[in-house]
Amino acid sequence: MKVVVGTNEEISKLIAEEFIKQVQKKPNSVLGLATGTSPIEVYANMIKANKEGRVSFKDVATFNLDEYIGLEGTHDQSYRYFMNKYLFDGLDIDKARTHVLKGVGDYLAYANQYDALIASFGGIDLQILGIGSDGHIAFNEPGTPFDSLTHVAELTEQTIKDNSRLFNDISEVPTKAVTMGLKSIMNARKIVLIATGKNKAQAIYNLLKGPMTEEVPCSILQKHPDCTIYVDEDAYSLVK
Ligand code: GLP
Numbered sequence: 001m002k003v004v005v006g007t008n009e010e011i012s013k014l015i016a017e018e019f020i021k022q023v024q025k026k027p028n029s030v031l032g033l034a035t036g037t038s039p040i041e042v043y044a045n046m047i048k049a050n051k052e053g054r055v056s057f058k059d060v061a062t063f064n065l066d067e068y069i070g071l072e073g074t075h076d077q078s079y080r081y082f083m084n085k086y087l088f089d090g091l092d093i094d095k096a097r098t099h100v101l102k103g104v105g106d107y108l109a110y111a112n113q114y115d116a117l118i119a120s121f122g123g124i125d126l127q128i129l130g131i132g133s134d135g136h137i138a139f140n141e142p143g144t145p146f147d148s149l150t151h152v153a154e155l156t157e158q159t160i161k162d163n164s165r166l167f168n169d170i171s172e173v174p175t176k177a178v179t180m181g182l183k184s185i186m187n188a189r190k191i192v193l194i195a196t197g198k199n200k201a202q203a204i205y206n207l208l209k210g211p212m213t214e215e216v217p218c219s220i221l222q223k224h225p226d227c228t229i230y231v232d233e234d235a236y237s238l239v240k
Contacts, residue, residue, distance in 0.1 A: 001221060002228040003208065003236075008041060008196045011230040015128065015192050016045030020055045022126045022190075028059040030118070032127030032185075033087070034138070035064070035079045038194045039128055040086055047090035057093040061121050063114075065129070065138035066179035067101040069152065077167055078103060101150070101178040111178045114150040118184070127188035131195045134158045135203040135216040139179035142215050148181030162199075182220050191227040193218075195235040204231055205238040 004011060019042070023029050033039075049055050064079055073080035080100040088098055099117065102110045118124060129137050136142070139153045155163075155175055164170040185191070195204050207218045207229065221227045 001208070001224070003239075004228060004230045005233065005236050006230070008232055011194060011196075011232065012039075012041035013045055015039075015042045015194060015230055016049065018190075018192055019046055019126060019128075020049050023055050023057060023060055026125065027056065028061070029125045030121045030123060031060055031062045032124040032188050033062050033064050033083065034128050034130050035066070035082045036130040038130040038196060042128065042194065043087040043090075046087065050091050057091045059097075060093060061097040062093070062099060063118050063121075063124060063180075064098075064100040065185070066153075066177050067103045067107075068174040069103050069107060069176040069178060070174045071103045073100070073103070077172075101180075103174075103178065107178055108152070111150045111152065114180065115184050115187075118187075124188035125190065127185060127191045129185070129191060129193040129218075131193060131200055131203050131207070131218055132159055133162055133199045133203055135206050135218045137182070137185060137193075137218050137221075139177040140182050140185075140217040142217060144182060144214065144217050146214055146220050147183050149184050150178065150180050153177050153179050182217060186220060186224055189226065191221065191224055192230060193221065193227070194230045196232040198234045198237065200231075200235040201238045204229070204235045208239050 067079045071078040141156045160173045164173050167173050206216045210216055212219045212222050
């Protein structure tokens with residue numbers, strides 16, 4: 001794993017450039033996308049490059065990592081809503097080629113075919129990840145099998161607490177989600193992970209220095225052949 005340390009502004013620009021380069025090289029790239037506050041500035045930089053005419057996303061296909069069970073795509077805390085707001089609405093992308101797991105209706109059937117759908121597009125070329133303070137990636141909580149594909153996950157108390165900052169009240173945070181599994185994520189050809197802030201420091205320490213164990217879901221990335229970890233000084237503080 002490579003590590004890049006910089007301010008949020010610097011690392012967000014660098015990651016956006018990775019996506020831009022990827023799409024310039026292969027206009028019909030398959031991009032793996034994440035939600036959370038961490039990638040917001042990355043997406044803003046991608047929109048800027050698109051508007052400046054440096055890159056077009058019109059032939060790209062995207063797959064998002066996860067979605068809360070129980071939220072419609074129009075709910076302002078759903079990940080479909082987030083993606084439209086922070087990325088897709090600002091790009092020349094074909095929305096029909098953007099895939100986000102469903103949180104309602106036939107969400108289980110859709111989840112069960114998600115890995116096959118990704119494979120039918122040729123697999124993910126470049127995947128961005130955030131990280132939970134407990135070391136989760138997507139919604140793969142501690143104890144998730146390393147060989148997991150897309151599945152239903154129960155959120156831990158810690159995750160519900162962390163994510164409640166975005167809801168009116170903690171009681172509104174869904175307790176379940178559908179998520180790509182750890183194997184689904186490892187299938188991506190290239191991975192970039194972004195983490196900022198002191199509350200990610202332990203997770204980043206465990207990712208870079210700890211043993212590879214299912215108790216620390218992100219530790220599986222240690223065996224990915226092309227994975228770069230982008231952190232700010234705070235998230236890196238325990239490693240230094
Ligand atoms: C959620 C998402 C993760 C994300 C994490 C961190 O739990 N399912 O994909 O990495 O939040 O979010 P943030 O970047 O807001 O700290």
